[in-house]
Structures are given as C-alpha cells and as structure tokens.
Amino acid sequence: MPPVSVEFLLRDHLADPACAWSLGAYGAVAAFARDPAESAAFCEGGRIGLATPRGAIALTASPDLVPFAYETGFTGGWSQAVALCLPAQACAMGRRVVLTELGPDEAAARAQDRGAILFDLGLGLRAVDACVRVAAPDLIDRLRAACGRPILAPGAAIGALLMEASPHRVFSARFGRVEVYTPIPPAGGASASGPHTHILPQLLRLGRTHAATAPIPSGLVPCAALHPAHPAKDATGRRAGFDAARHAAFGSLLDAWGDPALTALRRTVLAGGEPDPVSANSRVARSAIRAAQAQVLAMRS
Template sequence: MTGQAERSVETLLRTQIIDPDCTWSLGSYGAVAAFRRNPDEPARRLDDGRIGLMTDRGAIAFAVSPALRPFAYETGFTGGWSQAVALCLPAAACAMGRRAVLTELGADAAAARPEDRDGILFDLGLGLDAVDACVRVTDPALIACLRAVSGRPLFDAGNPVVHALKVSGPHRVFVARPGRIEVYTAIPAPDGVGEPGPHCHILPQLLRLRRTHAATAPIPHGWVPVAALHPAHPVKDACGLSIPFDAARHAAFERLLDAWGDPGLVALRRAVLSGGVPDPVLADGRFARSAIRAARAQRAAMDA
C-alpha cells in the first residue's frame, strides 16, 4: 500500500469512528465482537495514537498498517440488503495466536482504558486464524477457576468455565492485527436480547465450519476480513427496525463503494439504479447476482 493509500485508509477509519450511527465488528465466522455507541452517549478518544473510542459499555482501538485494505460491498437478499466495509489483511499476514485451548496470556497492557491494564487476559482457545477471542478478568475467584481448567478446550463436556463466564460476565476482548474491540456489558441470558451497543457472540455451530467469513461476502481471494465497519443503513435503524428511506445515508455508502468497492459490482449497481439493464457478462456469478438484488431492493425503497 502506498503512503497516500495508507492515509486514505486512516481517513476512512477516523471519519467513521466519530459517527455514532456506524457499527464496528471484529472477529471471524462464528465469533464476533461489535462496538456501537448511542448519539448522546459520552465517549472519550484514545490518547495513545490509536484510532478509537472508549465508553462505559465498551471500547475500540485500531492502528493503520500498510497491509490493511478495505473492501466495500452490499449483499442483496429477499426484502432488503446489507452493507459493510470489510477491513482485510493478506492471508499470509493475519495470523494471531491460533490457540485451541484456554490459555492465560498475562496482564492486558494494550487495554483501551488505563484502569483495565492490570486485568488478566485469557484466550478462550477458539482456534481462530486471525483473531484472539479473550476475556479480561480481575475477580480472583474467576481467575482461579480459569487457571484450573487452562489447557482444556472451552467447549469440552463438563467444562465448568462456560457457566462461570456467563454468570460473572467479564470483559470480552477480541484482538486482531489491526486492533481490538472490548465489551464491558453483561452477557445476556440465552433467551435474552442485548442492547444495540457493544456486544459479542460465539456460536459453536458456525465455528465448526472453519470459515473466515460468510460465503455471501465478496472478499477477494488471498485476503482475510478481520474487522468491518457498518455505516448507517438507509432503511434501518440501529435495532434493525425499518425507517423511511434516507437518501443521505444511501449516497454516503455509494461514495464508499466508489472508493473501496469492486468496480464490476459497482457498475452493476449503477446500471440497476439508473433503470438500465446490467451487463450480462458482468452479471454472471454469485456476487454479481447478489449486488443486483441489493440494487433492486434499493430502487424499491427509493420508489416507496
């Protein structure tokens, strides 16, 4: 990446980090931490050179590297579309700990808040290639519990630590090469619904598939998405509820697609939105069909 391109990535991150309507995620398929804040929620910027924010519910911290590359895309589905900018690294440069068992890592010197840097990090041992999914613990009893079962897979039958973590709700800390997301909120009950703010999920049934990302995401071969930003959606609020079509949000993501999207998919999108017929050569393939569905859903929303 050239110096100019690296500065462009930094501008992208700094512009989006100050927008409370942008949600951030970091993780892998089946294990993701997310950061979002309310428009009126107090937030502090990090003072250590990293791009990020801290609130009472969570934190995000990123650093731009020459290898980091954004990919903007839309995914069409029945009744709507999603949008994201994946933050990717080359497959050869994304490796993290890749631990398959619960492992103590020591004090979290890189914690976003200085007061959290004495907490002890434990890698949950999910075996992810590009992300370390951890908990940060200060409670002596929970530290002792985790140490007693270190070296075992988290989801071993009879492993008591899963229940202990759900009850105590320590900070969840997901770390990748570009940065981290920290979640301080309580872990909701299995049948509960968390707030639309910082949260994480770990889904063993998806982890078993050993994928780095959903098959619907048009990530170029050789790249691994380790994080993503999700700008404000034109027809959905933070809770996923329908809102009237917001032309400004739609135009804002269009600019991101122009800057960071696949040119062929962007051309298909433009053809549909302008009322034209997509180029049949470009329209061949799974990702092309999804981009066309997304554009058609946008046309419908604009005309509603």
Template sequence: MTTGTAESTIGREAAVAALLREALADPETAWSLGSFGAIAEFMRDPGEAFEPLSDGRLGLATERGAVALTPIPGLRPVAYETAIGSGWNHAVALCLPEADCAMSGRGVVTELGPDRAAARSGDRDAILFDLGLGLRAVDVCVRATDPEALACLRAGAGRPLFEPGNPIGPALVAMGPHRVFVARIGRVEVFAPIPPADGASPEGPHTHVLPKLLKAGRTHAATTPIPDGFVPCGAIHPAHPYKDMTGRRIPFLHGRHEAFQRLLDTWGDPELVAAKRAAEAGRDPETGSGARDRFVQGARRAAEAQAAYLRGETVPEAGATEPDEDRGHA
C-alpha cells in the same frame, strides 16, 4: 520500490486512516471485529460520553466498550452490499492479505497475563485469557480481575473451551468478564454484561460466540464478496438507510443511502460496482462463474431493492428485525 509506487502507497494509507477517523467520529456508525461464528460489536449512542485513546491508537472508549485500531500496511477496506429478502445489508470490510492476518490460533484456554494493550489504562492490570477458539484472524479473549472469576478461568486453562467438564463455559454469564477480540488491525472490547442464552442482545456493545457456526471453519459468510487472497478481520457498519443498528425498520433516509454509495464508489470492488451501476441503468450486468457470478447477481439484486425504496414504494417487512450476516449473525 519506485518513488511513484511509494507515493501511491503513502496516499492509500492516508486515505484508509481518514476513512477510519471519519467513521470513529460518527456515533451512527458501528464496528465489528471477529470471524464467522465469533464476533464483537461496538457502537455508541449520540450524546453518549466517550474518551479518545491516549496512546496514539485510533479509537475511543465508553462505559460500555471500546474500539482500538492499529492500521497496518496492507489493510484494505472493501465496501460492499449484499441482498437479503426484499432489502440489503451494507458494510466496509477491513481486510488483510491472507499471509498477514494470522493470529495465535491457540486451541486451548490460555492465560496471557496482564492486558497491557487494553484500551483504557485502568484495565491494563487485569488478566487476559485467550479462550482458545483456534480462529485464523482473531483471538477471542476475556479479561478479569475478580478472584473467583480468575480461579474459574485458571481451572479451565489448558483445555478446549467446549470440552465437557470445562468449568468456564457454564460460568461465563455469571462471571461477566470483559470480552476482548484481538486482530492484527486492532481490538474491540465489550464491558457490558453477557445476556443469558435465552436473552436478547443488548442495544450496545456486545459479542456473539456461536459454536455451530465455528465448526464451519470459515472466516466470513459465503455471501460476503471478499477479494481473493484477503481475509476480513473486522468491519465498519455505516448507518443504514432503512433500519437502525438493531435491524428495526425506520423511514428510508436518502442521505444515508447516498453516503454509502460514495463509500462504495471509493472502496468497492470495481467489477461489482460496475455491475450494480449497470443494473441501475437498466442494463444486464456481465456475469462470471461460481462465486463471482453469485456476487454479481447479489449486486444486481441490491440495486433492484434500492430502486424500490428510491421510488417511494412501500416495501413489506420480513419481520420485526432483519438479520445482518456480517454482524451478530456472522
């Protein structure tokens, strides 16, 4: 490695670390970690008490959950926007090269022992179980100390979670274990209770495991423009200009829009950013083929949707809330 290349690598790693620190400091930014069909989300309220991690990892913990980040060489943030209905979603995907993202890939429930890497020191004697979902870039785990919960988890160990007769699945809601999603770049932990199947997601840290989506075997939604050769392990979800963290509509906030445009210029795919800027200037963006053309057209549609908001137009709502395919709806 030449000196110039080394300096460039060091500078990029410092910029990535700065991005993560700034996002952690902002209570209006949410985090997710997971895969298509299984995702953990962490967020906190302004003014909510939190503690920084004491072991050198980037992150923080509240009474409801925690995020602990271990950025490694090769971590690539990818800022993007995806058009949806009359609006758009945005995020900064945290990606690793395909060769570097793999986790255990276990296919059966497996007891892993005390969770020594827990975000909070008080949780490090609790027992961690991999639920054996066989995902590429994330291990979906639960953590427990209650004797009855441990007995149930051990009774189902060595078998697929969704196998008929496995006692774990039907007992998870009542058991209420901590959920721990682990990737090469870190982990998200959720301490809040699991809502019943017909209940609403809590307005705070929570998880989704959706068997129908898991069967697709994807690492991310088809609409998410992840660069070839990379896999998203998690994402930063900066404050959105027209909706809150739950997807409910709010008055358009220009400052939030401008803040994400700066992230897009810094961390976005240059071709897609150029296509969007061309659309904003009234020019037709250059198109490619296949998925690439779909992403370019998505950038154009996002620009058109944003233009309506920036002109102060009244944009009809699709519903009470708007889904985000890169978060709870995976």
C-alpha cells in the same frame, strides 16, 4: 488510488455515532456501537479509537490493512459493510485451541484495565484472538485451574462460569481490538444494544473466516468491519424512510473501496438499466444486483 486514506476512513466513521463496528470471524464476533449522547473518551497512544462505559474500540491504520466495501442483496432488502482485511499471509494471531492465560492486558483501551488478566478462550480462530479480561482474584484462580482445556468441549463447565461472571470480552486482530463491558445475556436471552459479543459453536465448527455471501477478494482475510448507517433502517434494524444522503455516502465508499465490476452493475440497476448477462453471471454479481434492486424499491416507497 482511493480519494482518502485508510486512516481518514477509520477516523471519519469513528466520529459518526450512527456507524457500528465489528471484529471477529464467522461464529465469533465482538461488536461496538455507541449512542449519540453517550460519553466517550479517545484512546491513548496514537490509536484510532473510543472508550465508553459499555465498551471500546482501538485500531491502527497499519500499512497492510485493506478496506473492502460491498453490499449483499437478499429477499426484502440488502446489507452493507466495509470489511477491514489483511493479506492472508499476514493475518495470523495465536490460533490457540484451549483456554490459555496471556497475562496483564497492557494494550487495554483504558488505563484502569491494564492490570487485569487476559485469558484466550481457545476458539482457534485464524486472524482473531477471542479473550476475556478478568480482575477478580477468585475468577482468575478458577480460570487458571481450567487452562489447557477447550471451553466448548462436551461437559465443559467453564462456559457457564463465564456467562455467570460476565467478564470483559476482548477480541483482537493484528491492527486493533474491540472490548465489550456489557453483561453476557443468559441462554436464550437477547444481547444488549450497543457493544456485545456472539459466540456460536455451530458456526465456529465450519472454520470459516467470513460468510460465503461476503464477496471478499481472494488472498484477503476480513478481521473487522465498519457498518455505516443503513439508508432504509434505523439503529435497531427496523425499516425506516429512505435516506438519500446515507445511500449516496455508501455509494462513495463503494467507488473508493469496492469491486469496480460490482459497483458498475449497481450503477446500471439504479439508473434503470439491465445488467449485461455476461457480467451478471456469478453468485456475487447476482447478489449485488439484488441489493441494487432492493434500493430502487426503497427509493420508491
């Protein structure tokens, strides 16, 4: 058994402003992050979460929630995350494929938003409902008039309307949600730092729940993830001096919530050894080895 509970894992990382969060699927993601000095209020109703002026996250440590920690290696570095997964048979959300009105958002993180109307964007995601939340009567009327149609169909005008109006985005899974209040950037523009959303039709068409490089165990579907501070990057993703404490902290997460075989390969590389060729003969194993090799180089720089 892991040394800490799922609830402790969530609460501990939510208390760290250097940890970022994401909720979504391949091609549609809502991200939450906050600055250390940014005002934040805890969510009500027993949920594990925070609301800031730019967004919110609200989670529950449901009994079927399974964390899975992993690293992936690539040319010049590595990434790390703890995927928050559900069993495949227990992850399904609405799976709507057209714009659909859902009614008032009674589960909103902030009481002030609970009278606003949720509209499911109809992206057809397996384990996530990607929605917008609207309070302005004129925009509600325009969205109601567009209900029943796909928003990404050729010639659909609803996408441009939403970009211009920039309503709250609300992405929900069975165990929680991320809300984003920042403006939607114009086409070709960069997303704001902190809470933001990405919807990429070319990736959505692939129908994947996650990237092929993420070694999620069979039978689990990742719905969200926590992203602890990287040992060799700053908050903007730029290279920074190696932080041994951060590296050790993620090693502990791998020990508690990762794949034991991949974690063993990591330890071998970090200790200066050569992985057993039989154990290293898979795509995910080779990625884990590349990640560890990148860490060795970062320690030396």
